[in-house]
Amino acid sequence: MVNNKRIVLIGAGNVATHMGLGLQKAGWEITQVYSRTVESASELAARLEVPFVTSLEEVCTDADVYLVMVKDAALQELIPTVVKGREQALFVHTAGSMSMDVWKGMAQRYGVLYPMQTFSKQRTVDFASVSFFVEANGAEELDVLQTMASSLSPKVYEATSAQRTYLHMAAVFACNFANHMYTLSAYLLEKQGLPFDAMLPLIDETARKVHTLCPAEAQTGPAVRKDANVMNKHLEMLAEEPELKEIYKIISKSICHSGQNEV
């Protein structure tokens, strides 16, 4: 199979930007970009050197694949309009937490292409290290999605909608919530005029460790040592930060519980 499908990007956010650039680089023909706002539609269209539209009715009707990459809340709303008049095409979304069945009864050929990665516009993505999870409503459709994903990364897996939902929730913990711990750390340091950069070796080693140890084994710090002195001192230091104090308490408690489970 060759990368001979004509693809329209519906959406121009972080995921659409990186997927669009990646697919184009891999030889796929991106024919058009749609976004609600001129600003983001034109920005991505310029980077890809393709036309853009800001109304779904203007989206071309002759593409092979409509790759929908919008906020989950917008996806369901948008589906009937996207599919209408384009019934022969393959419809694909990239949302970790949305079932493939959002297409059911709407489109005839459909699927999901979920790149499990954190995309920021300012960062180049190394697609080769991104895991892709694909699902489709037919063998031919699955084949197209596998070809698309394989053109970006060697790590392509089939996953059902139920499995993907759990993968996505697990990613929220391992990525989004871990990053927020960095944010809180940076906030606490900044208040004292201390540089966040000092944390980077620690952050790197924390990430590296779980390549060889399971995360529960890799756990260090006052909570896993049940060092009440230190934890109480930290809670006192957070006296004027009720939200951070609550987060400190509940995560420390959860670390203690995880420790107990292992024994």
Added chain:
Amino acid sequence: MVNNKRIVLIGAGNVATHMGLGLQKAGWEITQVYSRTVESASELAARLEVPFVTSLEEVCTDADVYLVMVKDAALQELIPTVVKGREQALFVHTAGSMSMDVWKGMAQRYGVLYPMQTFSKQRTVDFASVSFFVEANGAEELDVLQTMASSLSPKVYEATSAQRTYLHMAAVFACNFANHMYTLSAYLLEKQGLPFDAMLPLIDETARKVHTLCPAEAQTGPAVRKDANVMNKHLEMLAEEPELKEIYKIISKSICHSGQNEV
């Protein structure tokens, strides 16, 4: 100055193990290991090929530096016995959250040598990328600690006890709590028979991102997008995990608030 001090290690946990091995490799003479339990004392002593004792009274009295690396809760208790009969030596602890003043009125020459890193016995530590924070009660003492730290890493900084306490608390968030997010992620995946390995590229990229973006800018996921659909779905999936559900809620709320602060 040369690495000509004779050092006794008080403690044989993760920090003592890595510091002992690192200092010995850097040319310092480790003369003895103390730990309460024969098991851990003998294990570290064997790795260093030095004698060990399990009673503080038996610790030799003629070393230059007593490097105390025990649980914070044990430190204060242990100080009078360690110092007694060894008043001319330099006394040092490695605890991020303990003030240098724990030595005050006990020892005459003292300080703190805080390696900001997560130490697991099973992992080799790359000391060159560890930040060390030093503090001492005199210029000569500070000089010894700076020489010791510099023999392990180029990243040696002076920090007051107050600053170090904040550095340590910030490290609890950026390292210990981030790692617990990995643990919860692994737990959720395991329950579904899904491999934690799939998360590693995501964990790596999340850590890499904050080298070039500040963590708040790097934030992605449903909470920062204020995607209530996804968050509610995840909370439903966590219905039988009250602790995880609570953690999910409070961190998502905190991410939303951080977003608001930036606007």
